[in-house]
Every structure is written in structure tokens, then in C-alpha cells.
Amino acid sequence: MPLLSVEKLTKSFGGLTAVSNVNMHIDKGELIGLIGPNGAGKTTLFNLLTGVYVPTSGSIKLDLNGSIKELGGLKPYDVTKSGLARTFQNIRLFKDLTVLDNIRIAMHQNVGYAMPSALFRSNKFYAEEDRMKLEAEQLMDIFKLSHKKNELAKNLPYGEQRHLEIVRAMATKPVLLLLDEPAAGMNPNETAELTKTIAQIRKEFNLTVLLIEHDMSLVMKICERIYVLNYGMMIASGLPAEVRSNKKVIESYLGEDISDASNKKS
Amino acid sequence: MRVLNKKNIITFGIIVAVFAVVQVLITMKIINAFYEITLATICINIILAVSLNLVTGFTGQFSLGHAGFMSIGAYVCALISMNTDSTFGFLIGIFAGAIAAALVGILIGIPTLRLKGDYLAIATLGMAEIIRVLFLNMEITNGAAGLSGIPRNTNWTWLFVFLMATIILINNFIRSSHGRACISIREDEIAAESMGVNTTKYKVMAFALGAFFAGIAGGLYASYFYFIKPNVFGFMKSVDVLVIVVLGGLGSISGSVIAAILLAVLTTFLQQFTEVRMIIYAALLVAIMLFRPQGLLGTKEITDMFKNKNTEKIE
Numbered sequence: 344m345p346l347l348s349v350e351k352l353t354k355s356f357g358g359l360t361a362v363s364n365v366n367m368h369i370d371k372g373e374l375i376g377l378i379g380p381n382g383a384g385k386t387t388l389f390n391l392l393t394g395v396y397v398p399t400s401g402s403i404k405l406d407l408n409g410s411i412k413e414l415g416g417l418k419p420y421d422v423t424k425s426g427l428a429r430t431f432q433n434i435r436l437f438k439d440l441t442v443l444d445n446i447r448i449a450m451h452q453n454v455g456y457a458m459p460s461a462l463f464r465s466n467k468f469y470a471e472e473d474r475m476k477l478e479a480e481q482l483m484d485i486f487k488l489s490h491k492k493n494e495l496a497k498n499l500p501y502g503e504q505r506h507l508e509i510v511r512a513m514a515t516k517p518v519l520l521l522l523d524e525p526a527a528g529m530n531p532n533e534t535a536e537l538t539k540t541i542a543q544i545r546k547e548f549n550l551t552v553l554l555i556e557h558d559m560s561l562v563m564k565i566c567e568r569i570y571v572l573n574y575g576m577m578i579a580s581g582l583p584a585e586v587r588s589n590k591k592v593i594e595s596y597l598g599e600d601i602s603d604a605s606n607k608k609s
Numbered sequence: 610m611r612v613l614n615k616k617n618i619i620t621f622g623i624i625v626a627v628f629a630v631v632q633v634l635i636t637m638k639i640i641n642a643f644y645e646i647t648l649a650t651i652c653i654n655i656i657l658a659v660s661l662n663l664v665t666g667f668t669g670q671f672s673l674g675h676a677g678f679m680s681i682g683a684y685v686c687a688l689i690s691m692n693t694d695s696t697f698g699f700l701i702g703i704f705a706g707a708i709a710a711a712l713v714g715i716l717i718g719i720p721t722l723r724l725k726g727d728y729l730a731i732a733t734l735g736m737a738e739i740i741r742v743l744f745l746n747m748e749i750t751n752g753a754a755g756l757s758g759i760p761r762n763t764n765w766t767w768l769f770v771f772l773m774a775t776i777i778l779i780n781n782f783i784r785s786s787h788g789r790a791c792i793s794i795r796e797d798e799i800a801a802e803s804m805g806v807n808t809t810k811y812k813v814m815a816f817a818l819g820a821f822f823a824g825i826a827g828g829l830y831a832s833y834f835y836f837i838k839p840n841v842f843g844f845m846k847s848v849d850v851l852v853i854v855v856l857g858g859l860g861s862i863s864g865s866v867i868a869a870i871l872l873a874v875l876t877t878f879l880q881q882f883t884e885v886r887m888i889i890y891a892a893l894l895v896a897i898m899l900f901r902p903q904g905l906l907g908t909k910e911i912t913d914m915f916k917n918k919n920t921e922k923i924e
Contacts, residue, residue: 419803435803451787451793452806458814461785469611475786511804514804
């Protein structure tokens with residue numbers, strides 16, 4: 344059984360079907376790309392997977408070491424607790440908080456003390472706070488953000504903000520990481536840096552990654568398999584080389600071949 | 610016990626010193642009976658403002674119903690201490706009032722906290738009005754005439770104890786993981802949910818905690834001024850508290866403390882100019898908001914000024 348299996352997933356908003364009958368599966372340790380033209384429904388699919396939207400029909404199943412959990416209909420925080428973490432297409436950091444606090448908030452779901460302990464500062468409170476701080480610092484060390492730990496998130500340069508979003512998602516200790524256009528707005532240098540980071544995450548944390556991306560050089564280079572979405576439907580899937588030469592994919596991006604069309608006429 | 614660290618012991622020393630100085634001033638009659646009333650108002654207003662700051666400033670939920678919770682605390686404490694006239698009765702009353710306010714906070718918070726911004730403000734305003742009208746029509750609360758002859762079991766010592774307890778507990782909450790979860794809701798609710806924060810739970814938690822301390826403030830009010838009626842806890846009382854919070858800075862506990870003191874001193878001082886008093890008061894508020902829209906302290910705390918930026922420690 345794959346780590347995540349999506350079956351016949353559909354989401355309609357009134358008369359518009361944003362995602363229709365999507366099937367996909369992700370095995371443990373894979374790096375999967377999700378591509379498609381603008382408005383194809385990629386982010387909607389992400390929002391369905393992470394609980395932001397409730398599916399109209401279909402199922403999302405997560406295999407946690409043999410016990411299978413249905414994610415469709417769960418609240419976002421429950422989905423995160425189950426082991427899915429995400430980043431956002433338009434950066435959604437806690438802007439007025441420090442880098443350290445951004446990371447510690449993501450660790451909150453695993454905090455080991457209750458509210459009264461916080462109010463009266465029990466020994467457990469101190470012990471847990473120390474642990475969280477230490478873990479946050481280890482994460483920041485790995486992602487080279489340590490020197491900025493007391494910087495407000497909004498004051499970081501754009502590339503580092505994208506970076507921090509990934510680090511924050513990592514702090515929830517996910518098994519599956521969903522990245523929504525991590526390279527959007529980055530220059531080639533920053534994209535190269537990001538490619539390295541993603542590779543590093545997979546190696547060090549033994550993670551499975553699903554990413555939406557428009558930067559084809561990035562997708563083709565690092566993704567092991569690719570799913571292509573258009574008008575809410577899965578039109579192709581397979582290895583990068585297969586997808587690249589798939590006629591339907593080329594059509595969805597570039598439109599129908601004119602010479603083809605004129606050939607048919609004559 | 611790591612609570613007994615050097616920093617906390619020093620803080621405790623400062624708190625005791627402040628208490629002693631004021632106590633000496635009262636004993637020496639430098640703070641006379643008139644100023645003592647101002648002092649009590651300041652303490653009660655600080656408790657109200659700090660607890661509202663938790664809801665509005667830190668969790669980002671705009672509430673206009675704080676006076677409602679205060680009135681619950683006031684009536685419960687008044688009724689209990691009128692039956693058991695002793696310090697014990699007063700303490701039972703004040704905690705019963707606070708717990709009652711917190712329970713109402715949970716009850717009202719669950720349906721209303723799914724609203725945002727101005728919608729929530731209207732809902733909480735309506736809730737406070739319902740509470741006020743209930744007290745106005747109930748027999749046990751003596752309707753519009755209110756309750757008089759409430760035994761005065763509180764004094765500067767009790768006011769100060771409850772004031773400090775409120776500030777310390779709310780400060781501890783804010784500087785814990787649970788507090789950070791609340792702040793993350795203010796910053797970005799969607800991101801907070803995606804990072805595993807059960808937003809409804811923490812909104813209700815902040816709301817209930819805020820209501821609890823508002824209830825304490827109400828109990829102190831009833832006990833100190835020994836007369837309460839529903840109109841005292843009207844819409845304007847909620848606005849007064851909100852003014853203190855906004856003036857001090859949304860998200861700054863010390864800001865609320867300073868603003869509460871400042872406004873009380875200002876009101877007392879302006880009493881010499883009876884005719885233009887409210888005009889000057891309003892004009893000053895407008896001026897401060899124009900020049901410092903983020904409030905006196907913004908989201909900073911007074912203690913941040915003495916702190917080295919790179920050596921943050923949890924103590």
C-alpha cells in the first residue's frame with residue numbers, strides 16, 4: 344500500500360468542478376511533481392489533501408505504518424497531526440514574529456505540557472520549553488537560519504522567507520511534505536539553492552515530497568514521477584521523460600499543433 | 610523548582626517594593642481617600658485591559674463585550690459576599706464570579722468565535738447587552754436599582770494581589786507554547802491551522818481566560834464600590850477598556866498597564882476643567898492615535914528595552 348493514495352477525488356464549487364475524479368498514489372520516499380497550466384486545480388488539490396477544503400467525493404488515504412487513515416473531511420490541524428505538512432504559494436509566515444517563534448509554533452502540536460503548567464510555570468514547562476528551543480535551533484542549524492533566529496520573519500529576504508516556510512513545515516515532523524510552488528519568484532541562484540535544500544531534506548529526514556512547480560527545469564531535474572493536471576483532471580502521469588513527450592501535456596501547455604490541424608483539413 | 614530563578618526573585622522584590630511604597634503613602638495619608646478611589650479604579654482597569662489584551666491584542670479577536678463578563682463577576686461576587694460577609698465569603702465570591710464568567714465565555718465563544726473582525730465585535734456587543742438586560746430584569750439582582758450595601762471586604766492589599774496575579778498569569782500564558790499558538794491565530798489563521806494549531810480551541814481558551822480575569826475585576830469592583838447596577842456595565846464600559854488596550858498597544862501587557870494609569874491620572878487631573886474635560890480627553894486620544902497608531906508601546910514590552918536582543922532566555 345502506498346503512503347498516500349487518492350481515489351476518485353472530486354471537488355466542485357457550485358457548478359464548477361475544480362478537481363474531478365483524480366487518482367494518484369505516492370510511495371514512501373518518493374519525490375513527486377504536480378504540474379499543470381494556471382487554473383488547472385493544483386492548489387485546490389493541495390487544499391483538499393491538507394484539509395482546507397472538504398472533498399465533494401472520493402477518498403484520501405494515508406498509510407501510517409500499516410494503519411490506514413482517511414484524511415478527507417479532517418480539519419487542517421488534524422491532517423497536520425497525521426503527518427502532512429505544507430507550504431503556501433503566496434508566503435504565509437507569521438510575519439511579525441521571530442524566526443524562532445515561527446518554528447516553535449509549528450512544534451506546538453507535540454507540546455508536552457497543559458495550560459495550567461504554562462500559567463504556573465511548572466518544572467515540566469521549563470523542560471519542554473528547553474526541548475522545543477533546542478529542537479528549533481537544530482532545525483535552524485541544518486537550514487542555515489541560526490544567525491537570524493531573532494529576526495522578524497517579515498524582515499527576511501524573499502528567498503529566506505520561502506526557506507523558512509519549508510523549515511516551519513519540517514518542524515511539525517511530517518512524513519509527507521507538500522510544497523506549493525516553492526521556487527515561485529526566485530532567481531536561478533535561489534532556485535539552485537532550493538533544489539539542494541529539497542534534496543537535503545529527503546536524505547536527512549527520510550521524507551516523501553509532493554511539489555507543485557512551474558519551473559520545469561526544477562521539476563524535470565529532481566522529480567521522480569510527475570502528475571499533470573488540466574481543467575481539474577489528471578491528464579498524464581509518469582517519469583519526467585514520458586511526461587515531457589506526452590502529446591496531451593504539450594497540448595495543454597501550448598495548445599493544439601496547428602500543422603496537425605491543417606493536415607487534418609487537407 | 611526552576612520558577613525560583615534569579616530573574617523571577619528580582620521581579621518579586623520589585624513587586625513587593627511597589628506594594629510597600631504605596632502602602633506607606635496610604636498610611637501616611639499622602640494618598641488620601643479620594644486618590645485611593647483613583648488607585649482602585651486603576652487596578653481594576655488594568656486587570657480588565659490586560660485580560661482584554663489577551664483576547665484582542667494577542668489572539669486578534671475583536672471583542673466589544675468585556676463589560677458583560679465583568680458584570681457577571683460583579684453580581685456573583687456581590688450576591689455571595691452579601692450572604693457571607695467575611696474575607697472568606699469575598700474570596701469565594703470572587704472566584705465563583707470569575708469561574709461563572711469563564712463558563713459564559715466558553716458558552717458564547719464556541720458559536721461566536723467563528724466570526725471574524727467587525728462581525729465578531731457586533732456579536733460580542735450583543736452578548737454583553739443580553740447579559741446586561743438579564744441583570745436588569747432578574748429579581749435576585751434587584752433590577753435597575755441594582756445591589757447596594759455590598760460588604761466592602763477589599764482594600765489596597767487585595768487589589769494589588771489580584772492585579773499582580775492577573776499580570777503574571779497572563780504574561781506566563783503569552784510566553785508559553787499555548788500563548789504562541791494564540792498569537793499565531795492573530796498573525797495568520799490559515800497558516801496557524803496548517804501548522805497544527807486547533808484555532809477554535811485556542812480562540813475559546815483565550816476568550817475564557819480573558820473572561821475569567823474580567824470576572825475578577827468585576828468582583829473587585831463590586832466589593833470596593835459596594836454598589837452595582839446594570840448600567841455601570843454598559844457598552845461604554847467595554848469601550849473604555851478597549852480604549853486603554855488600543856492606546857497602550859495591541860499585544861503589549863505593559864502598554865495596557867501604562868495606558869490605564871495614564872488615562873486615570875488624566876481623568877483625575879482634568880476634573881478641574883469641568884466644562885472642557887471630555888473635549889480635551891477626546892482630543893488627546895485622537896492626537897495619540899494620529900502620531901502613534903500602533904499605541905504607546907506597539908507590541909513591545911517595557912522589559913524589552915533592558916533585554917539584549919540576542920540572549921533571549923525563558924525564565
